[in-house]
Structure formats: C-alpha cells, structure tokens
Amino acid sequence: MTEIFTGSFTQQEPIPDEGIAAANAVMQSGRLHRYNTSGHEIAEAALLEEEFAATVGSKYCLAVASGGYAMTTALRASGVQHGDKVLTNAFTLAPVPGAIAAVGGVPVFVGVTEDLVIDLDDLAAKLDQAKVLLLSHMRGHICDMDRLMALCDAAGVAVIEDCAHTMGAVWNGMPSGRWGRFGCYSTQTYKHINSGEGGFLICDGAEDMARAIMLSGSYMLFEKHRAAPPVETFAKIKYETPNISGRMDNLRAAILRPQLRDLATQAARWNARYRVLEAGLAETPGLRLIPRPEKEQFVASSFQFLLLDWSPDAVHTVLARCAARGVELKWFGGSEPKGFTSRYDSWRYAPSEPMPASDRVLAGVIDMRLPLTFSLDDCAMLARIIRAEVSAVYQGNVAAE
Numbered sequence: 001m002t003e004i005f006t007g008s009f010t011q012q013e014p015i016p017d018e019g020i021a022a023a024n025a026v027m028q029s030g031r032l033h034r035y036n037t038s039g040h041e042i043a044e045a046a047l048l049e050e051e052f053a054a055t056v057g058s059k060y061c062l063a064v065a066s067g068g069y070a071m072t073t074a075l076r077a078s079g080v081q082h083g084d085k086v087l088t089n090a091f092t093l094a095p096v097p098g099a100i101a102a103v104g105g106v107p108v109f110v111g112v113t114e115d116l117v118i119d120l121d122d123l124a125a126k127l128d129q130a131k132v133l134l135l136s137h138m139r140g141h142i143c144d145m146d147r148l149m150a151l152c153d154a155a156g157v158a159v160i161e162d163c164a165h166t167m168g169a170v171w172n173g174m175p176s177g178r179w180g181r182f183g184c185y186s187t188q189t190y191k192h193i194n195s196g197e198g199g200f201l202i203c204d205g206a207e208d209m210a211r212a213i214m215l216s217g218s219y220m221l222f223e224k225h226r227a228a229p230p231v232e233t234f235a236k237i238k239y240e241t242p243n244i245s246g247r248m249d250n251l252r253a254a255i256l257r258p259q260l261r262d263l264a265t266q267a268a269r270w271n272a273r274y275r276v277l278e279a280g281l282a283e284t285p286g287l288r289l290i291p292r293p294e295k296e297q298f299v300a301s302s303f304q305f306l307l308l309d310w311s312p313d314a315v316h317t318v319l320a321r322c323a324a325r326g327v328e329l330k331w332f333g334g335s336e337p338k339g340f341t342s343r344y345d346s347w348r349y350a351p352s353e354p355m356p357a358s359d360r361v362l363a364g365v366i367d368m369r370l371p372l373t374f375s376l377d378d379c380a381m382l383a384r385i386i387r388a389e390v391s392a393v394y395q396g397n398v399a400a401e
C-alpha cells in the first residue's frame with residue numbers, strides 16, 4: 001500500500017484560549033495603540049517586552065511590527081549609512097538582504113557550509129569589508145558562536161543576530177540573540193510564537209535601545225516603556241533620531257504573552273517531532289542529515305536535509321514523487337525564487353560574486369515545514385515517504401522526469 005500524507009504544512013496551532021481572551025479584553029477597551037493607556041495602566045506591549053527580556057536575559061527589549069523591521073532598526077541604530085557594506089549570509093530568507101537594502105546598505109554575502117551554517121573561513125576572509133555582520137541563524141542552525149564572536153570582536157565588526165528561527169534556542173549556554181550587539185526576532189505566523197506579524201529587538205546597550213525606541217516611533221512617549229534604559233539616555237538622542245514608525249500594538253502583544261510562557265514546552269514538542277524524522281531518515285542512501293552539535297540547543301520548527309551532488313533532474317523527481325504523496329518539500333537549488341525560497345543570486349538588487357562552494361550546498365538543500373499540528377506518527381510517516389522516494393530515485397529504480 002502506498003501511504004499518502006494528508007496533513008497541511010501551513011496549518012499552525014490555534015492561538016491559546018488565554019490569548020484570545022486577552023485579545024478580546026484589549027478590543028473591548030478600544031486601547032489598541034501601545035501608548036494609549038490611561039493613568040497608571042501598563043500597556044500589553046510594554047509587559048510583553050519586559051517578559052521577553054526576562055526570557056532571554058537581555059537588559060532591554062522593543063516589540064515591533066515585523067522581524068524585518070527589527071533588523072532595519074538594528075542596522076540603523078548600529079550606524080549603518082547609505083552605501084555601507086554589510087556582511088550577511090548567502091543562505092537566508094529575502095527579508096535579511098532586504099533589511100540591508102532598506103537602509104541603503106550593500107550586502108556582502110558570506111558562504112554556507114554543508115552543516116547549513118555560515119562559513120567562518122569565508123567570513124574571516126571578508127571581515128575587512130564591513131563594520132557590521134547581519135548574521136542569520138537560517139532555519140535554526142547555529143554556527144560556532146564562540147569562534148564567530150572572537151573573529152568579529154577582533155576585527156571590530158558588530159554582530160546583529162537574525163533569530164527568526166532561533167527564538168528559544170541556545171548556543172553553549174547562552175541564548176541565541178544574546179551574543180551580538182542586537183538580537184532580532186519575528187513573531188510572524190510561521191515562527192515560534194504567532195501574532196500574524198510582529199517582532200522583537202533586544203540589546204544591552206542603553207544608547208542602542210534609546211535609538212531603537214525613538215526609531216520605532218515613540219512620539220516622545222518613551223517613558224511608558226519598561227524594558228528600556230533610563231529617561232536621561234534619551235536626552236540628546238530624542239532630537240537626533242528620526243521616527244520611522246514600526247511599533248507593535250497591544251492586540252498582538254496580548255496574544256503573544258501566553259504563547260511566550262509556553263515557548264519552552266512548544267520547543268520540546270518541535271524537537272520531539274524533529275528527532276522522529278531524523279531517526280526515520282538515518283542512513284538513507286544519498287541523503288545527508290544535518291549534524292546538530294552538542295553545544296546547540298535548537299528549536300526545530302522546520303527540517304532540512306541535503307541531496308548533495310544530485311542532478312537537478314533527480315532532485316525534481318524526488319520533489320514531484322513526494323508531492324504526489326502529499327509531502328511538500330522546498331528546494332533551495334531552483335533557478336527561480338519560489339514562495340519563501342530564494343537565494344543570494346535571486347536578489348538582483350544586490351551585487352554578488354559566484355560562490356561555487358555555497359552553490360553546491362544550496363543545490364542540495366531540501367527544506368520542510370514542521371508545524372505542531374503534525375503528530376509524532378505523522379512525522380514517522382513523513383520519514384517513511386521521503387526515505388522511500390529518495391531511495392527509489394537514488395538507486396535508479398524510477399525514471400527521472
């Protein structure tokens with residue numbers, strides 16, 4: 001019997017009841033704007049920031065309109081000017097080079113390894129080209145952060161971490177987002193907590209956060225923030241910093257607060273699913289699993305593997321045969337950007353040199369969403385289907401399409 005998977009790869013879990021109740025209360029109050037509080041009332045957005053800062057252990061936190069907005073704000077607050085080069089990953093999602101372009105910066109792409117992390121040797125060779133690295137922990141794979149920070153610190157390069165896929169993750173005992181000067185997070189539907197759109201920016205630098213708050217559009221109401229530096233910090237900054245509105249509202253904050261409390265539980269559920277897939281795909285001929293270092297405590301909201309050095313036709317055949325059995329796989333080797341999948345040479349507004357070593361890896365990267373609506377049994381079935389189709393094509397038992 002040929003198994004067919006019928007789950008939906010885009011179906012996330014509902015917002016918890018507590019979040020729905022909190023959202024209703026905000027709507028009943030009519031006070032959706034974060035600065036629209038009465039008397040000593042504390043806005044949901046301000047409480048959420050305080051709670052997120054406590055979760056990751058940062059001094060300061062700002063809730064914003066998207067992950068992309070968090071990154072542009074971090075770049076601006078780091079002093080990136082029009083025309084400045086900014087180092088970033090060749091393997092990432094479009095909003096990352098987009099954030100650099102938004103501030104007039106020019107991305108300098110750094111390669112990806114077979115372990116799907118930034119190539120630290122390539123980074124070392126390019127560090128003299130820029131003052132800032134926008135580091136993307138793409139698909140939740142964290143590089144050797146101790147080595148990366150040593151390299152960047154020695155070169156005087158500031159690190160901004162894109163933690164869209166590493167909220168709740170840790171490297172060597174320190175949360176992702178806490179290594180660099182800024183950490184940026186997304187609360188968009190496909191990330192680890194879901195408010196449709198949204199994001200966070202964290203840092204420990206008082207002036208950095210004062211600038212970020214002013215940039216986000218605080219209308220001189222920065223005193224209403226709680227995970228923020230003392231008001232004196234704003235004395236000069238408030239005159240020098242443009243308002244580029246991108247605040248989070250209380251409605252989104254209200255639905256995020258209960259989700260944040262569940263983050264560790266959800267992370268464990270994601271990882272249990274990941275481990276079932278990993279075990280089910282172990283030693284599949286032709287398929288390379290991504291090693292997960294001991295120092296990396298990841299949150300697996302998606303699953304990747306490599307079909308390294310496969311012909312594009314053979315990869316297409318695997319994708320088509322899996323799709324016919326209900327398994328939606330995405331491929332980073334396609335020549336055209338599709339859906340959420342694009343690569344450094346698809347972003348034609350940004351100059352890039354050919355990167356043969358990275359191209360070889362990207363040509364083999366297969367990516368799958370892992371929503372929590374999938375059960376462990378679902379994951380076991382997904383592994384059986386992928387294993388069967390990869391093996392059949394690899395062993396030449398089916399004709400390439």
Ligand SMILES: *Cc1c(COP(=O)(O)O)cnc(C)c1O
Nearest residue numbers: 066067068093095162164186188
């Ligand atoms: C989702 C995502 C972001 C931020 O996305 P927004 O849609 O702007 O919230 C940033 N980086 C990566 C790698 C992402 O996947």
